[in-house]
Amino acid sequence: MPDVRTESGRAGLEAMVNDPGGAVIGLDFDGTLSPIVTDPSAAWIHPAAPSALIRLAEVVRRIAVVTGRPPGTALALGDTPEGPDLVEVPGLVILGQYGIERWEGGEITSPPPPAGLTKIRAELPALLSGLEGVTIEDKGRALAVHTRSCPDPDAALEALRAPLVELAAVNGLVVEPGRKVLELRGPGVDKGKALKELLAAERARSVMFVGDDLGDLAAFEAVASVDIPGVRVCSGSAEVTALAEQADVVVDGPDGVVAFLEDLLKSIASREQ
Structure with a gap:
């Protein structure tokens, strides 16, 4: 052991x-x-x-x-x-x-997916446009934004953190950080x-x-x-x-x-x- x-x-x-x-x-x-x-x-x-x-x-x-x-x-x-x-x-x-x-x-x-997720799903691509290598993983009831494929994954993650937190909050969701990923999901x-x-x-x-x-x-x-x-x-x-x-x-x-x-x-x- x-x-x-x-x-x-x-x-x-x-x-x-x-x-x-x-x-x-x-x-x-x-x-x-x-x-x-x-x-x-x-x-x-x-x-x-x-x-x-x-x-x-x-x-x-x-x-x-x-x-x-x-x-x-x-x-x-x-x-x-x-x-x-x-x-x-x-x-x-x-x-x-x-x-x-x-x-x-x-x-x-x-239970049913969070109500705000549909709006975030529609708005997220525009927010991420122009950021090379950023990908979205749609989990059905959550959306994960991955930066691992970006030229500078850590810089991309930090640049996205504040706008994603704001987008999530406006729509009643929260952001869960992870390894080169920020996930928008329901609270609680x-x-x-x-x-x-x-x-x-x-x-x-x-x-x-x-x-x-x-x-x-x-x-x-x-x-x-x-x-x-x-x-x-x-x-x-x-x-x-x-x-x-x-x-x-x-x-x-x-x-x-x-x-x-x-x-x-x-x-x-x-x-x-």
């Missing part, structure tokens, strides 16, 4: 190993289960991740993917050329669009709230959340605030350091996440023998 930096993280990991049947494991998708790539539609899941999650799902209480992606997109990107796919994880729950959409057992439930929803609701529904006795981006900070805060042992795992990157500063464990990207899950499985199996 990688180094666990905090006492609370060690207690959380020990609780999961000793009582896996009470554990809920939540994971982000992009940058955690899949690599960060220039084209978001090509962010395929790590080929070994579904297999590890399938085996974990057989011993823990629940596996949940908590993502800004729509559930259907996460499932589509969860296909692997060889071996099992994400959809095959037993009892999997996908809390998409920061928790506003829920996929379980082949069915998606969600975040990964922390989604994770807390899941933990309560599952009556979890321990929790782990694995993430890589600013949107995962709320989930880390949820792990720290609930009254059960927990461990926060950061899929590390040079682009986002705020998450690593709060993490109990830092691993090296999706490869490190899969290796960590495999180590967890080995520890559980060794304990049960």
